[in-house]
Amino acid sequence: MVRVYSELMKALLSGKFVYTAEIEAGKTANLEGIIEKAKRLKGYVTAINITDNPGACAHMNPLIPSYVIQRDVGIETVYQLTCRDRNRLALTS
Template identity: 45%
Template sequence: MEYQSILHKKLLDGNFVYTAETTPPDSSDQEVLLKKIKSLKNVADAVNLTDSPGAKVHMSALTAAIILIQNGIEPILQLTV
């Protein structure tokens, strides 16, 4: 089976996984996001990024997810419809 992500593989293998949740920063500066989630990189298997929490303007959850992927952190993208 081809795995969609590391999280997908761990779940299918029956491993217990750790996830964390954060909101994208108010800033569009990726360094603000990376500083915020740096401590989660070696603890969480994936980080859930909420979309438009509190209906306030934040960095796009999709943009934040791309930044996490580029920095070796698996995102769980949450979209509000």
């Protein structure tokens, strides 16, 4: 038997229709707007996708808002990593 810790995975395995939303990581280090958006989505979505490099424009690393949203808002996040314009070294650092 496989243990499932992710609320998103539990919802998918149950066969229910699952809603997620996408939030851009932001161009500055200010997380207030991102947290406010996530709070408005709570109760409506199972998880929030945090985009990496949307539109090929530089943004904050999505790991930071992903962690803060899970910690402060309590919604599971999906950390997206874009491979475009990155070599193996850039992906691991």
